[in-house]
Amino acid sequence: MVESHKKAKAAARFSVVAFYIFMAFASGACGRKSVPLPVNATEGYCPVCSMKVKAENQWTSEIVYKDDTKLMFESPGDMLKFYSSPGSYDVADAQKELASIDRILLKEYQTRGPIDARVAALVYKSNVSGPMGPDVIAFFKPEDAREFASTNGGRVIVFDDLTHEMIQNLRKR
Numbered sequence: 001m002v003e004s005h006k007k008a009k010a011a012a013r014f015s016v017v018a019f020y021i022f023m024a025f026a027s028g029a030c031g032r033k034s035v036p037l038p039v040n041a042t043e044g045y046c047p048v049c050s051m052k053v054k055a056e057n058q059w060t061s062e063i064v065y066k067d068d069t070k071l072m073f074e075s076p077g078d079m080l081k082f083y084s085s086p087g088s089y090d091v092a093d094a095q096k097e098l099a100s101i102d103r104i105l106l107k108e109y110q111t112r113g114p115i116d117a118r119v120a121a122l123v124y125k126s127n128v129s130g131p132m133g134p135d136v137i138a139f140f141k142p143e144d145a146r147e148f149a150s151t152n153g154g155r156v157i158v159f160d161d162l163t164h165e166m167i168q169n170l171r172k173r
Helices: 003-028 074-083 142-152 164-169
Strands: 043-045 052-054 061-065 067-072 101-106 113-117 121-130 135-137 156-158
Touching: 043 067, 061 074, 067 074, 067 156, 074 101, 074 135, 101 135, 121 142, 135 142, 142 156
Parallel strands: none
Antiparallel strands: 043 052, 061 067, 061 101, 101 113, 121 135, 121 156
16 A cells, blocks of 8 residues: 555656646747847747757748848748748737848858848749758759759749748648
């Protein structure tokens, strides 16, 4: 009887500890408001998926605002989801205003250097996936984008070709 009582107490303690660990993890991963970062910040949290983002990551994308702040995204697809409906995300009001955007930075696929999405040649829905699934891939030169698409599938477009529907369907196969 004493042994079963000890086991019951141990199980109850384990349940309480497990609950608090779960709550700490859940509150740290969800519901995090993405605050505007200084333009030179090297890490932040994606307002779409709440994951920690580092500037040096291959797929990191950024929206830079005219007030020298920015938001960082896990991938171009996450950035586009935010861009197409910024009011849906828990960010500062200033970051919900598309007119306050200065640059939209993606990583160029070949060099990994920054390129403004509004001047890049983009490959939409190729067979190459980013960390969050199918993604948009940026190139400096349209001919490089066409060559990539001929090998990896997808359609070569420019930023202004993207529609809300295309962005919503990006990750659907």
